[in-house]
Amino acid sequence: MSTSCATILIVEDNALNLELATDLLAVCGYTIRQARTGEEGVRLALGESPDLILMDLRLPGMDGYAALRCLRADPRTAHIPTVALTAQAMMGDEAAALQAGFNSYIPKPIDTRMFCQTVAGLLDS
Numbered sequence: 569m570s571t572s573c574a575t576i577l578i579v580e581d582n583a584l585n586l587e588l589a590t591d592l593l594a595v596c597g598y599t600i601r602q603a604r605t606g607e608e609g610v611r612l613a614l615g616e617s618p619d620l621i622l623m624d625l626r627l628p629g630m631d632g633y634a635a636l637r638c639l640r641a642d643p644r645t646a647h648i649p650t651v652a653l654t655a656q657a658m659m660g661d662e663a664a665a666l667q668a669g670f671n672s673y674i675p676k677p678i679d680t681r682m683f684c685q686t687v688a689g690l691l692d693s
Contacts, residue, residue, distance in 0.1 A: 575599040577618040579609030581627050595686040606630030610638045613645045625654040632663050633668050
């Protein structure tokens with residue numbers, strides 16, 4: 569699959585972060601789906617089977633960890649690479665996210681110069 573044809577689901581409650589990630593990835597040719605809550609993210613993932621999910625950890629209601637558990641428990645979404653996209657960038661946060669089952673970890677603020685390249689690498693792995 570060409571990564572530029574990939575569909576990426578961004579689950580982010582902060583409007584500015586959601587807009588930035590969406591704009592950067594759209595310019596790179598990705599199809600973007602958006603969710604503002606963990607529940608909405610799980611629902612969209614089940615219905616649309618995106619190629620990659622970028623998930624904030626701190627979401628209203630169901631947080632990113634709980635949403636990931638739902639995704640991993642369902643055979644329709646268990647295989648979808650899911651990346652923690654979070655401002656939680658303290659020592660140990662990345663290890664905790666990976667241990668919880670996220671495939672990778674991208675800290676915020678997003679490095680706008682490397683974001684598309686990082687996402688492309690995740691889609692290729």
